[in-house]
Amino acid sequence: MIKQLMDKIEKTKAPICVGLDPMLSYIPEHVLKQSYEQFGESLEGAAEAVWQFNKEIIDCTWDLIPAVKPQIAMYEQFGIEGLSVYKKTVDYCHEKGLIVIGDAKRGDIGSTSAAYAAGHIGNVTVGGKRFAGFNTDFLTVNPYLGTDGVKPFVEVCNAEDKGLFVLVKTSNPSSGEFQDRLIDGRPLYEWVAEKVVEWGKDSMDGTYSNVGAVVGATYPEMSRILRKQMPHTYFLVPGYGAQGGTAEDLKYCFNEDGFGAIVNSSRGIIAAYKKEAYGKFGPEHFGEASRQAVIDMVEDINCVL
Amino acid sequence: MIKQLMDKIEKTKAPICVGLDPMLSYIPEHVLKQSYEQFGESLEGAAEAVWQFNKEIIDCTWDLIPAVKPQIAMYEQFGIEGLSVYKKTVDYCHEKGLIVIGDAKRGDIGSTSAAYAAGHIGNVTVGGKRFAGFNTDFLTVNPYLGTDGVKPFVEVCNAEDKGLFVLVKTSNPSSGEFQDRLIDGRPLYEWVAEKVVEWGKDSMDGTYSNVGAVVGATYPEMSRILRKQMPHTYFLVPGYGAQGGTAEDLKYCFNEDGFGAIVNSSRGIIAAYKKEAYGKFGPEHFGEASRQAVIDMVEDINCVL
Secondary structure (H helix, E strand, O other): OOOHHHHHHHOOOOEEEOOOOHHHHHHHHHHHHHHHHHHHHOHHHHHHHHHHHHHHHHHHHOOOOOOOOEOOOHHHOOOOHHHHHHHHHHHHHHOOEEEEEEEEEEEOOHHHHHHHHHHHHHHHHHHHEEEEEOOOHHHHHHHOOHHHHHHHHHHHHHOOOEEEEEEEEEEOOHHHHOOOEEEEEHHHHHHHHHHHHHOOOOEOOOOOEEEEEOOOOOOOHHHHHHHHHHHOOOEEOOHHHHHHHHEEEEEHHOOOOOOOOEEOHHHHHHHHHHHHHOOOOOOOHHHHHHHHHHHHHHHHHHHHH | HHHHHHHHHHHOOOOOEEEOOOOOOOOOOHHHHHHHHHHHHHHHHHHHHHHHHHHHHHHHHHOOOOOOEEHHHHHHOOOOHHHHHHHHHHHHHHHOOOEEEEEEEEEHHHHHHHHHHHHOOEEEEEEEEEOOOOOOEEEEOOOOOOHHHHHHOOOOOOOOOOEEEEEEEEOOOOHHHHHEEEEEOOOOOOOOHHHHHOOOOOOOOOOOEEEEEEEEEOOOOHHHHHHHHHHOOOEOOOOOOOOOOHHHHHHHHHOOOOOEEEEEHHHHHOOOOHHHHHHHOOOHHHHHHHHHHHHHHHHHHHHHO
């Protein structure tokens, strides 16, 4: 799976993914109005607005990008109706040939992680048949429970040629509270990184492993160290743009082969029309604003590579 | 919310919750057969079987217990159909007067945790109206991202009188891989415990905080230390029974007031009919086997208190 992602990155020359994390506050008034008129101010109405918003952004950007990263929480907040749109979004992205990174940060004890893995990147067996619940290509995973909480995800990756990104060093302000604490002279995130390498050593797909790592753009010195510590591990890099990470901060996430990282931007792309730089598009043309923001982001990142 | 839970524990004299974690392999053949006949070997068929299984267990145990703990992964594996049954189960448990602990182990950066909190224990605003996506009373939360990933959950707790159980020391075999590593002479889980106390200090509801902790039954020496370190924090204790924790192991999780812990059992209750001790009930009477297993578990635990 990581090879497929790299092929698409090479083809698009865009080492980025668009974070499909729709907050209602990002959705233009005319989209909300139309959905509420049809389905009322209800969970259905909100879900329909999210779907129409996503569809327009996908339609305006799919040919420029290798992948999308829907954040499932933004759908889960609307209950079943929201999660139905998560699935619809995943399916639609696949129709468009996009790779889908499900950002769910799941993780639990072994048997429970196995159920999450089956539902998100694998299949569940019902009687004599197999079904994919959500069918994403990659999934983000939380490592706090250790090896037996992560292994079931790795096993599904290996069986189904899917991929993972395990949280190592996250982009948020308080990520250091536990992740940076020193254990035998090295921060926790380096110990987690060491395990991620170990978990992924039997999942090589070309020069990289299908077991990747989440490494935030907001801590460039740490990504420099992690890049050296895990040369065959792909990084999913959140934190560019709205969270404060710059292109300059990102360069350490990449290897000398020009690969090794895929940078996510959510708000900066999907709510681009709200920014002064893209104000000329107006809310009516929010999809075109997103397209221009993708073009600008790719150029910005390619400048430092 | 923790006060409501304690009142129910006092009334039932049962400091336990039933883990509604239905695997298809736990569900008796006759239930599966009937569901598959109606909905086919499909996600709908599996979901219906899970629902019928849950309903029978709830009907047979609700009057003996204060709470249930559905593990959302076991529903999520069946996609939208499974999650619809998760919601249906939560709603049915509420009709029966049970407190529902959603075991979802969510956690992310701030804005994303806020969305999870809204969906699971709070409300989401759509236009001028508010809706609860899943409406559980408690939610389990993963602390790996630190304070800004947990605070949004605490804020919803405080606003809506709901509760949390934050992972501190989990029950699985490899939980020590990161959680037990020493930082300035103390294991990581103690540092997490310290933060849990801090996060919960403005959420007092009687003598305990609405911000609780997950502390596995399988590591009694550690629960003894944690019990002292966090006297006003309620413990959700997994690992009793099938995972190897005994009643003797549990006693340190409780305070001298007889409160302070709620012990979960999943497989040991919901799949009791498969165990030799309850074999006499047979698969046809799996609900009654679960009822007897609840009675036996409560007696077992009350012996050591």
